[in-house]
Structure formats: C-alpha cells, structure tokens
Amino acid sequence: MTTSAFSPTFPPATREEMLRLGWDRLDVILVTGDAYIDSPFIGTAVIARVLLDAGYRVGVIPQPDTASGRDITRLGEPLLFWGVSGGCLDAMVANITASGKRRRQDDLTPGGINNRRPDRAVIVYANLIRRYFKSTAPIVLGGIEASLRRISHYDAVSDSVRRSILFDAKADLLAYGMAEKTVLKIASILRADGDISALRTVRGICYVSRDLPEPVPEFPEPDGVLPDHSAAARDKGEFTRMFRLFYANADPMTARRLCQRQDTRYLVQNPPQSPLSSAELDRIHELPYAREVHPCHRNDGPVRALDTIRFALVAHRGCYGECRFCAITVHQGRHVVSRSEDSIVREAAAFTAHPLFKGIISDVGGPTANMYGMECRKKQRDGACVDRGCLFPDVCPGMPVRHDRQLRLLERLRTLPGVRRVFIASGIRYDLILKDRKHGERYLEEILRHHVSGQLKIAPEHVDAGVLNRMGKPGQEVLEAFIRLFTHLKRKKALDGFLTYYFMAAHPGCTQADMAGLRAFAEKKLHLLPEQTQIFTPTPATWSTLMYHTGRDPFTEETIFVERDRAARERQKAAVTPARSERPKRRSPRRRKGQGTL
Known part of the structure; x- marks a missing residue:
C-alpha cells in the first residue's frame, strides 16, 4: 500500500512526527519488542x-537497537513515564521453541526474521x-511478559x-493484566503531583517496598503473604504454596493485596483492576487505529502478523475455560466481557472504506x-467460584450457555454491504456447543455454512483421561x-x-x-493422523508449568x-504426527451456489 493511496495517522515514532504535531516533549513513551x-x-x-484519547501526548519506540542509544533516545525523555x-x-x-531451539x-518483526527481539526483552529495554x-x-x-513474571x-x-x-x-512499577484503566490512573496521578508513592493504592499494579505495606482503606482485607523468593526457589512445596495463593487472588472481586519478600525488599501486588x-x-475498539504498520518500518520488509489481524474483529475478552497450560486466566482474567x-x-462497516478491504473479515472472536455474550451473573456479582471451574470437570449448570447472541451478530456482519465473507478463526469450545440444547446445533450449522472455509x-x-x-x-x-x-x-x-484437530505432546503426566x-x-x-500437534511449552504462571517444575x-x-528430555519430547510428538508419506491428499471441497466453501 502506498502513502498516496491511504494516509493513516499514527501516534509518533520519530521526532519529526512529534514536531509536525507541535509537540516538543511527550507525556508517555511506550517501548515494545514488536514492530509497530x-x-x-x-x-x-x-x-x-487510550492515552491519546484521554489527552496525553504519546510516542512509541518499536524494537529499539539495544547496542546503541540511537533508537531509545530519539523521542527524548517523557514527562510522566516510560x-x-x-x-x-x-x-x-x-x-x-519447546525443544530449546532458536526460532528463526x-x-x-519486519521481514519475518527473528533478529530484533532480545531475550528477556522487558529487562533489556528497562536497562x-x-x-x-x-x-x-x-x-x-x-x-504479557511482565504480567506472567510478576512474582517469583x-x-x-x-x-x-x-x-x-x-x-x-529495576523498574518502578509493573501494570499487570489488561491495563487500560491502570495506565490511565497512573498517568492521571503522575500528572497531578508527580509523586510515585501516590500510586500505591492503584489496582492492577506491583511495586517494590522496603517494608511490608501499611493497611489502607482501599484494600480492607488482610494482606496475603507469599513464601519468600528464597524459599520458593529452594523448596518445590513452598513454590506450590506460593502459586496457590497467587492464583487464588487473581479475581478482581475477591482478591487481596499480596506481598512477597524478594531480597531485603518486598514485592507488593495490589488486587487486579476491575x-x-x-x-x-x-x-x-472504536478508536481510530490505522490498521497498518508504521512507516518507520517501510524499508524493513512486511510484517506478516498484519495479514491476519488487519480486518479481524475482537468480539470479547477474557476466558473462563481455564485450560491449565494457558496463561489467559492470570492475564486477561476469567471474566468474559x-x-x-x-x-x-x-467497526466492520468501517472496514469497507479501507482501500485494501476485499470484503473478507478474517476473524470474529476472542x-x-x-x-461471546455468555457470562455467569453470580461471577459478575461475587467473583469466580473457589470450589469449581466454569467448564471443568464439566460445564457448570449456572453458566447460561446460549449461542443466540453470537448468531445474531454473525448474521448482521455477513449481510453488511461490502462484506462478502465473515470467518471465525479463533478457537471454539465444542463442549459449549453440546451444552446449548436450544441453539448449539443451529450455531454449528451456521458456522459450517458461512464462517469456516473447508475445515473446522x-x-x-x-x-x-489422566492427561x-x-x-x-x-x-x-x-x-x-x-x-x-x-x-x-x-x-x-x-x-x-x-474437522481439524489440535493435540499436545509432552504435557506433564503424559507418557510415550x-x-x-x-x-x-x-x-x-478419526481415521487420520493429526498434523497439528505441538509440544507443551512451560510458560510462567500456569498450573501446567507448576506441574512441570515440581x-x-x-x-x-x-x-x-x-518428560524433560528434549529428544524424548520430540518423540512424543512424532508418535502421532504423520510422516510426509502418510499425509492424505485431500480433494478440494465442492462449492455450492449461495454458500461458502466448506
């Protein structure tokens, strides 16, 4: 796409862009390991x-060169925070990778080569x-890197x-989870008095304290004290106790403030943001996103991720599935909004004005x-249950499982002028489809007929069963x-x-x-060998990683x-992944007039 065809407006990434806006200094500078x-x-x-919408002057430094000050200094120093x-x-x-190899x-990253994001990027950029x-x-x-690694x-x-x-x-604060509210509160307080200690009652942050914090009216419940870092690092039983207390305080409705001694100082985690x-x-989601890669990357090659997200729609956030290898619970949360x-x-109608839109919405999901449109009223009022999950070991009777709202949404989207196809690329819980006696079968029919291409x-x-x-x-x-x-x-x-099936090898408890x-x-x-099998990757802040460690x-x-041996983990995957000679040649699905390709 050329600038002459479409000229989106970006938050600035260069000093020249700042000056064109009439800004001599920024309030906030954001540094990221991704392309912009x-x-x-x-x-x-x-x-x-979000910050721009609230009136703050914001700039972005994407993938800065870590060997020099060329990039990190180009926007100057912010007034409020980095x-x-x-x-x-x-x-x-x-x-x-899960097998310990460097990803290529x-x-x-522009050009698709993995050569711009440093290991432990958050630490490197802060330093x-x-x-x-x-x-x-x-x-x-x-x-997500900071959010999942916020405690030991x-x-x-x-x-x-x-x-x-x-x-x-060696940073001053950590804003965890989906932090829009938290960041606005931080900016507001720093703009008002510049005193970082005034931030200590903000929800959704972690900070460092020389002593255990004093009680405050904002958090009336007694603090939860996690095992010291030294104990958690030395003793797997203490690590498990630490994780249990951490996870039990992940719900914004019921969470207490948590404290953990790290060295001579304490980590303090305030309750999650609502x-x-x-x-x-x-x-x-209706803010004026350019839906484009910033021009600062123009000479570096395409950013492949844009192809899948440019004309996709976020319908909701959060997930109450609580798959134990997934970190969404401690980042986005169990509450579906x-x-x-x-x-x-x-938002979909606005796509049709974009010169690159060809009538295809690539995803509607989360x-x-x-x-979408399903949440437990009791959870919204009182917080998540402590004695059972929403979907495991089976779907809770209190969860109002109805697909009618999403059915209405999908119908409205696919009948928009200028829209030819609307796809669902996000994951689908088939247990929810089965649970919905009234709308489940119709929902499945509708997505097969209109919203997937050949495979579900x-x-x-x-x-x-054990795995x-x-x-x-x-x-x-x-x-x-x-x-x-x-x-x-x-x-x-x-x-x-x-149907296309995704399976996992080498999860804790899984043998050859x-x-x-x-x-x-x-x-x-299934009358096939699954081609989509991944090896379990231990990521911080999940139950499965706790199992892997302990x-x-x-x-x-x-x-x-x-299974910790890398070669054996690969063998687990190979046990179900078909060799090239075993992979079937699938015929092209037939097209029917007036309906999508299935």
Whole structure:
C-alpha cells in the first residue's frame, strides 16, 4: 500500500512526527519488542490510543537497537513515564521453541526474521533506558511478559525459579493484566503531583517496598503473604504454596493485596483492576487505529502478523475455560466481557472504506470465539467460584450457555454491504456447543455454512483421561459426542467440510504410551493422523508449568511423570504426527451456489 493511496495517522515514532504535531516533549513513551502495528489486536497500540484519547501526548519506540542509544533516545525523555513491554508474546516463548531451539521466524518483526527481539526483552529495554537516561521518569512494565513474571516464577529456559521481573528490570512499577484503566490512573496521578508513592493504592499494579505495606482503606482485607523468593526457589512445596495463593487472588472481586519478600525488599501486588464494562470495551475498539504498520518500518520488509489481524474483529475478552497450560486466566482474567453488537458492526462497516478491504473479515472472536455474550451473573456479582471451574470437570449448570447472541451478530456482519465473507478463526469450545440444547446445533450449522472455509478447527489436546484431567480439558466422550453431532449435521444438511484437530505432546503426566494411545484413537476413530500437534511449552504462571517444575499434580498431590528430555519430547510428538508419506491428499471441497466453501 502506498502513502498516496491511504494516509493513516499514527501516534509518533520519530521526532519529526512529534514536531509536525507541535509537540516538543511527550507525556508517555511506550517501548515494545514488536514492530509497530497500529491495531486493536496489539497491546502497545491499544495503550497508546487510550492515552491519546484521554489527552496525553504519546510516542512509541518499536524494537529499539539495544547496542546503541540511537533508537531509545530519539523521542527524548517523557514527562510522566516510560511504558515497557516485550510485545504480544513473552520474549523467551517468541525466541525459543519447546525443544530449546532458536526460532528463526517472527511474524511480528519486519521481514519475518527473528533478529530484533532480545531475550528477556522487558529487562533489556528497562536497562537500556537507564543507560541513556540516568535519573529519568518512572519506568512502568506491562504486557504479557511482565504480567506472567510478576512474582517469583519458574523459567524453563534457565530451569530455575527467577525472582519478580520488576526487580530484575529495576523498574518502578509493573501494570499487570489488561491495563487500560491502570495506565490511565497512573498517568492521571503522575500528572497531578508527580509523586510515585501516590500510586500505591492503584489496582492492577506491583511495586517494590522496603517494608511490608501499611493497611489502607482501599484494600480492607488482610494482606496475603507469599513464601519468600528464597524459599520458593529452594523448596518445590513452598513454590506450590506460593502459586496457590497467587492464583487464588487473581479475581478482581475477591482478591487481596499480596506481598512477597524478594531480597531485603518486598514485592507488593495490589488486587487486579476491575474488568472493563461493555461500553468501555466498545470505545477502546472504536478508536481510530490505522490498521497498518508504521512507516518507520517501510524499508524493513512486511510484517506478516498484519495479514491476519488487519480486518479481524475482537468480539470479547477474557476466558473462563481455564485450560491449565494457558496463561489467559492470570492475564486477561476469567471474566468474559463482550462488546455490543452495534459496536462490532460499526467497526466492520468501517472496514469497507479501507482501500485494501476485499470484503473478507478474517476473524470474529476472542480467546474462545463462542464465549461471546455468555457470562455467569453470580461471577459478575461475587467473583469466580473457589470450589469449581466454569467448564471443568464439566460445564457448570449456572453458566447460561446460549449461542443466540453470537448468531445474531454473525448474521448482521455477513449481510453488511461490502462484506462478502465473515470467518471465525479463533478457537471454539465444542463442549459449549453440546451444552446449548436450544441453539448449539443451529450455531454449528451456521458456522459450517458461512464462517469456516473447508475445515473446522477444534482442540481436544488429548484423549487419555489422566492427561486430560491435568490439562483441565473435557473427556474423550465429549469429543466423540461432538464428532457424532458434526457427522449427523453434515449428512442432514448436505454440508461438505471436515474437522481439524489440535493435540499436545509432552504435557506433564503424559507418557510415550499415552501418545501411542492417542495415535490408536486417531487412526480408529478419526481415521487420520493429526498434523497439528505441538509440544507443551512451560510458560510462567500456569498450573501446567507448576506441574512441570515440581513433578506433582497440585490437585491430587500425586507424583507424576514429566518428560524433560528434549529428544524424548520430540518423540512424543512424532508418535502421532504423520510422516510426509502418510499425509492424505485431500480433494478440494465442492462449492455450492449461495454458500461458502466448506
């Protein structure tokens, strides 16, 4: 796309852009490990737009050169604070595979070569700022890397328990979770009096204290004291106790303030920020994003991630699935907040004015596409239940499982003038489809007919009961029931298409024999070998990583097998992944007049 064809406006990334806006100094400078994509799918872009919308002068420094001050100094020093993020992924996950190899590609780096994001990017960027700005404005960490590493945590790359990233980065504050409200509060307080100590009652932050904090009216419950870092690093039982207390205080309705001694000082984590309202989420997603890569990357090559998110829609945030290998619970939270249908339709209608829009909306979803419009009223009022999950071991009877709201939304989107196809690329929980007796079958038919192209992707992850229990996933019988419904619907409605299955190898508790059982099931029941199998990656702040580190199931206290050998982990994957000679040649699905390709 050329500038002459379409000239979006970006928050500035260069001094020349600042001066064109008439700004001699910025209030906030955001530093990120990703290329600068101005999109509601990119956390740094969202924070920049939210601050701009509130009247702050904001600039962005993407993927700064860490060997010099060329990039980090180009916007000067902010008046209020620096915001530092590793990007949309934890840097160690972005850089290192589950088998311990360096990743060669990075879809969030111009040109696609993984050569711009440093390991432990948050720490590196914070130290880079300190190198060139000695006594500078406060440094505030944010994004998923900071969020997941905010307390003492197991780090798989070093095979060690590391202290809070706030201490290693020598930063002033850490804003965890989806931090729009938190960042606005930080900016407001710093603008009013500049006193960083005044931030200590802000929800959603962590800070360093020389002593245990005094009680404050804002957090009336007694503080939770986590085991010291030294104890958690030395003793796996203490690490487990620490994680239990941490996870139990992840819900904004019920969480207490937490404290953990890290060295001679304490990490203090205030309770999580309250979820956004639907109206607040609407406003954020209707801000004037350019939906383009910033011109500062123009000569560096394409950023592949843009292809999948430019014309995609976020319908909601949060996930109550609580898969135990997934970090969404401690980052986005268990509360699902859905946007209004009108807001989503307005955003989609705006796509049609973009010169590159070809009538295809690539996704309508969130962490799980079919959680849109579904949330437990009791949870919204009192917080998440402490004695059971929303979907595991089965779908809670109190969860109002209805797909009618999403059905209405999808119909409105696909009938918009200028829109030819609307796809769902986000994951779908098939147990929710089965639970919805009134609308589930119709929902499945509608997405097969209109919203997938040839294949419906589902993620059973495994079929062994023990492995599934440790993953927090529904049992094999639920998968088989869904396959029966899918097959019945195809025959009844004369629909083409097939299911694509995502599985996981080497999850804690999974053995080579379990993978052999999965292969036998796939050959006998699915009549295929799954091509989409990933090796479990231990990421901070998940139950599965706790199991990987301790070798115990924290829910049963059993000692479990954990495959740590890299070659053996690869063998687990190879047990079910077909060799090239075994991969079937799929015929092209037939097209039917008036309906999508299935």
